[in-house]
Amino acid sequence: MTLTEIMQTLPYGPAPEAAKPALDWIKAHKGRFQLFVAGRWRAPASQEWFATINPTNGQKLAEVAQAGAADVDEAVKAARKAFVGWSQTKGHARARYLYAMARQIQKQARLFAVLETLDNGKSIRETRDIDIPLAARHFYYHAGWAQLMESELAGYAPVGVVGQIIPWNFPLLMLAWKIAPALAMGNTVVLKPAEYTPLTALLFAEICQNIGLPPGVVNIITGDGKTGAALVEHPDVDKIAFTGSTEVGRLIRQATAGSGKKLSLELGGKSPFVVFEDADLDSAVEGVVDAIWFNQGQVCCAGSRLLVQEGIAEKMCAKLRARMEKLRVGDPLDKSVDLGAIIAPAQLDKIRRLVQKGIEEGAKLWQPSWALPAEGCFYPPTLFTDVAPASTIAQEEIFGPVLAALTFRTPEEAVRLANNTRYGLAASIWSEDINLALDVATQIKAGTVWINSTNLFDAASGFGGYRESGFGREGGKEGLWEYVQKINPSGSAAVAKPKAKSRRARANVAPTALALPAIDRTAKLFIGGKQVRPDGGYSKAVYAPNGSLIGEVGLGNRKDIRNAVEAARGAFEGWRKTTAHNKAQVLYFLAENLSQRAEEFARRLGEQTGQDGRAELEAALEALFTAAAWADKYEGLVHPTPIRSVTLAIPEPIGVMGILCPDDQPLLALARLAGTALAMGNTLVVVPSPLAPLSATDFYQVLETSDIPAGTFNIVTGERDELALTLAEHDDVDAVWYAGPRAGWALVEKASAGNMKRTWTLPPSGPLPDTDEILRQATQVKNIWVPYGA
Ligand code: ADP
Numbered sequence: 001m002t003l004t005e006i007m008q009t010l011p012y013g014p015a016p017e018a019a020k021p022a023l024d025w026i027k028a029h030k031g032r033f034q035l036f037v038a039g040r041w042r043a044p045a046s047q048e049w050f051a052t053i054n055p056t057n058g059q060k061l062a063e064v065a066q067a068g069a070a071d072v073d074e075a076v077k078a079a080r081k082a083f084v085g086w087s088q089t090k091g092h093a094r095a096r097y098l099y100a101m102a103r104q105i106q107k108q109a110r111l112f113a114v115l116e117t118l119d120n121g122k123s124i125r126e127t128r129d130i131d132i133p134l135a136a137r138h139f140y141y142h143a144g145w146a147q148l149m150e151s152e153l154a155g156y157a158p159v160g161v162v163g164q165i166i167p168w169n170f171p172l173l174m175l176a177w178k179i180a181p182a183l184a185m186g187n188t189v190v191l192k193p194a195e196y197t198p199l200t201a202l203l204f205a206e207i208c209q210n211i212g213l214p215p216g217v218v219n220i221i222t223g224d225g226k227t228g229a230a231l232v233e234h235p236d237v238d239k240i241a242f243t244g245s246t247e248v249g250r251l252i253r254q255a256t257a258g259s260g261k262k263l264s265l266e267l268g269g270k271s272p273f274v275v276f277e278d279a280d281l282d283s284a285v286e287g288v289v290d291a292i293w294f295n296q297g298q299v300c301c302a303g304s305r306l307l308v309q310e311g312i313a314e315k316m317c318a319k320l321r322a323r324m325e326k327l328r329v330g331d332p333l334d335k336s337v338d339l340g341a342i343i344a345p346a347q348l349d350k351i352r353r354l355v356q357k358g359i360e361e362g363a364k365l366w367q368p369s370w371a372l373p374a375e376g377c378f379y380p381p382t383l384f385t386d387v388a389p390a391s392t393i394a395q396e397e398i399f400g401p402v403l404a405a406l407t408f409r410t411p412e413e414a415v416r417l418a419n420n421t422r423y424g425l426a427a428s429i430w431s432e433d434i435n436l437a438l439d440v441a442t443q444i445k446a447g448t449v450w451i452n453s454t455n456l457f458d459a460a461s462g463f464g465g466y467r468e469s470g471f472g473r474e475g476g477k478e479g480l481w482e483y484v485q486k487i488n489p490s491g492s493a494a495v496a497k498p499k500a501k502s503r504r505a506r507a508n509v510a511p512t513a514l515a516l517p518a519i520d521r522t523a524k525l526f527i528g529g530k531q532v533r534p535d536g537g538y539s540k541a542v543y544a545p546n547g548s549l550i551g552e553v554g555l556g557n558r559k560d561i562r563n564a565v566e567a568a569r570g571a572f573e574g575w576r577k578t579t580a581h582n583k584a585q586v587l588y589f590l591a592e593n594l595s596q597r598a599e600e601f602a603r604r605l606g607e608q609t610g611q612d613g614r615a616e617l618e619a620a621l622e623a624l625f626t627a628a629a630w631a632d633k634y635e636g637l638v639h640p641t642p643i644r645s646v647t648l649a650i651p652e653p654i655g656v657m658g659i660l661c662p663d664d665q666p667l668l669a670l671a672r673l674a675g676t677a678l679a680m681g682n683t684l685v686v687v688p689s690p691l692a693p694l695s696a697t698d699f700y701q702v703l704e705t706s707d708i709p710a711g712t713f714n715i716v717t718g719e720r721d722e723l724a725l726t727l728a729e730h731d732d733v734d735a736v737w738y739a740g741p742r743a744g745w746a747l748v749e750k751a752s753a754g755n756m757k758r759t760w761t762l763p764p765s766g767p768l769p770d771t772d773e774i775l776r777q778a779t780q781v782k783n784i785w786v787p788y789g790a
Contacts, residue, residue: 012328015335017124022114025203032063033198035071035222036205038078039215045070050224052198055121055341055377056332064198067221072190072230075219079161079188080236082216087158087186089214094146098184100211102139105132105172105204112200114333116172119199121341121377122295123332134457135176138475141459142180145480149185152477156484158186159262160238163231165252167244168194168343169298175201177474178241179218180459185483187239188217192231194244195224196343232256239263241482243300246397246423246468246756253753258746264472264482265756266300266464268397269425272418273303273454274440276411277312279430283452285319288403289338291428291454293327293381296339297401298347300469301426303454305394306405307417313407317385324381325368339401342377351379351400358384358393363404389420397423411436415443422755424466428454434786441784442650447473449784458641461783462649467734468756471780476639476649478781486773522552523697525560525717528567529710531700535559540718542694545610553693556718561658561685561726564714568656568683569732571711576653576681578709580632583679586708587628590675591621593702601695605667608692613667620671626771627675634680634775645787651779653681654758655734658727660720660748662739664765666692670699672768673737678713680778682735685714685727689739689764693717721747728752728759737777740764 032049034041048066053059067075086094105112112135113127122131145152162182166174171193182189193201205220221227225248232240232255239262242252246267256263273291275284291303308316332340342348359365363384372378379400387394387404394404408414418427418440426448431437434451441449445466450456457463462476473479522539524531534554542551554560575583594601598617605613639647657677661669666689674686688696696715703713716723721744728736728751738748739762752759760777762769769777 017333026062033202035065036220037075064222067223067227069230075190078216083188091146091149095143098143102136104207105136117332119197123340131173135172138176138180138459142184146184162187162189162239163237164191164241165228168196171197172200190219198222250753257749265470267470269423270421271426272305273428274307276431277309278432284430287454292403310407354398361391363387418444422468425469451786460639461647526700526715527564550607553717556716558726564685567711572683584628584631589706591624620667623671627679631679648784657682658685658736660687660738663689663691667695676774677778683712687723731755
């Protein structure tokens with residue numbers, strides 16, 4: 001035997017990490033853990049407990065409290081009480097606590113890693129080298145933001161009490177992603193770990209105690225979905241941050257609808273891993289290993305769809321099979337094991353079911369020749385080829401070590417396939433041609449795009465989804481906005497509010513049939529660049545504050561909204577790609593045309609509001625200028641992530657947006673909300689206030705005489721809530737901003753859960769939000785990681 005042969009056939013010896021320190025820690029707690037509330041351990045009111053199991057051998061590790069509604073209430077009360085002091089604690093003091101947490105996690109890194117591996121089944125290699133160090137990094141990074149909040153987020157305050165619910169796939173890391181930014185920004189938290197993996201969160205609770213964190217700033221309550229639901233529904237929680245499945249995310253969206261709670265959701269994915277024929281194939285194969293076999297594929301951003309260019313597909317899959325043959329599945333405490341255990345038998349069943357479905361649907365299955373360990377929750381790395389794009393395994397999240405491979409011919413086809421999913425969490429692109437890679441990166445709808453790399457995470461870079469993968473970002477400066485609120489929107493005090501009484505009087509006016517005597521011309525709708533009659537043929541009277549009839553507008557219905565959405569969708573790609581300079585030019589031109597008609601618009605505002613309209617007209621012109629100014633100045637960031645890489649955080653448009661305008665300042669609201677959304681590259685369906693729609697319908701002429709592309713800016717008049725509901729239910733609408741009464745907030749937020757569209761709810765009157773907030777709401781950040789090195 002030659003030396004090379006010996007090297008190639010040498011078997012792995014066992015390299016076990018000792019479980020004892022973690023088992024001793026559990027023993028020191030007598031195998032039973034209470035709830036951590038107000039800085040103390042307390043038994044659950046129900047006295048109910050559940051077991052947490054080691055998935056590698058099925059043995060019980062410990063008993064954990066099942067928190068009920070009464071316990072949730074206690075925890076929220078403790079957080080509320082602590083909020084008073086914590087929110088006023090100097091940033092530097094909060095930074096010191098976060099720093100202490102990071103240090104403590106590092107000092108106990110070994111214990112954390114072993115405990116995580118025991119509770120979750122993931123390999124010690126990953127808990128030791130990834131989960132725990134990254135968790136510490138998050139606390140360090142956010143200690144910095146606590147220090148800088150006063151200067152860098154001036155004018156912003158914490159949100160209050162935050163309820164945080166996390167999944168089982170990265171237990172401590174998800175805790176860090178949630179708790180670190182929340183505390184840094186001065187919030188207090190009630191966190192519920194997943195029922196499968198509560199132990200590292202409880203060890204973290206001990207850290208909070210040991211460093212002398214003020215009681216109630218962090219509360220950890222264990223329990224299952226019922227506990228999570230109670231936290232979501234608690235009336236004194238100001239924000240919910242959730243990571244988990246899209247199904248539960250949808251339930252939470254519905255449960256919080258209309259409550260005014262701030263919400264961020266990080267949900268499922270079916271991320272594409274795109275390999276072009278000029279890619280470095282050996283690196284790409286290692287990339288696949290990391291993309292889909294990291295954490296047994298139980299990763300929300302797992303690269304579970306391999307899209308390979310046709311010419312290299314066979315070669316790539318052959319290399320992949322050879323590599324899969326060498327992967328090792330087994331005891332996750334063994335340091336040379338690649339894949340550990342699947343979290344639980346139920347998850348294993350789900351994987352098996354979906355794999356069976358893949359076979360039935362005609363895809364070709366390949367698994368390595370070696371056998372799995374005889375006992376425990378294990379599943380082998382699995383490759384499907386000949387996968388049809390619409391098949392279940394290409395569309396549904398499997399959350400296991402199963403890769404579905406498809407082929408493409410051209411970059412256009414790659415983009416189409418990559419975007420052929422309801423999700424949009426991440427993507428990975430492999431090509432030695434940076435032009436091609438960046439071109440494709442900008443076209444894939446995903447919150448994170450890794451070029452020639454995959455599954456890179458860092459506290460400095462935001463992470464979060466597009467589309468049904470959720471909304472909000474965690475990490476980076478962009479993640480901080482989830483945990484702050486503007487102190488006083490300076491708004492648009494330029495114009496005084498009309499009297500509430502007269503507005504209410506007008507609200508009671510019923511629609512009239514078109515046949516009624518025309519007082520003024522009846523404004524049509526503005527769809528696809530043209531004035532069109534409303535589908536139903538009805539119109540609606542508009543009254544002045546003194547009760548006199550001042551005009552009629554078309555009464556739009558579902559069909560009109562659908563037509564407007566279709567027009568906006570058709571215009572989107574073109575408008576998105578229009579250069580920022582040209583977008584600004586279009587907005588300046590709108591302002592120019594509006595100013596040409598200043599007298600007419602001011603008079604119309606006067607009729608609708610009963611006040612001198614000139615100030616509002618001037619403010620609207622200024623708002624269009626502000627929007628135009630931002631079009632080419634709302635910049636992204638380059639995050640200093642700790643690899644040789646530029647990580648580009650780019651604000652991108654959200655897509656087709658519905659905007660339901662407030663009652664006050666009808667022209668200014670239109671200019672500021674719609675103008676800013678347009679400047680960021682969105683296309684719009686705007687519904688003016690039913691009380692004061694005439695400035696918007698007069699605006700048709702401004703639009704017609706400008707060079708705004710047809711379909712970019714559509715206006716549908718009618719009943720606000722009816723049209724809002726149609727927009728919120730529409731699967732081709734990506735965001736809805738709704739200014740209106742509280743009942744409408746609930747309507748819109750609940751209906752938006754269908755495709756997880758972004759919503760922003762505002763009061764029907766009062767100051768308008770500041771432009772910085774509108775800019776953030778009009779965009780979503782994509783992080784593109786571009787590693788380099790010769
Ligand atoms: P996964 O199992 O894919 O991680 P889940 O969404 O089932 O995702 O679980 C994520 C977290 O959400 C867990 O902590 C779980 O207990 C919690 N959870 C489950 N159902 C609900 C619910 N209805 N409301 C709030 N939280 C829930």
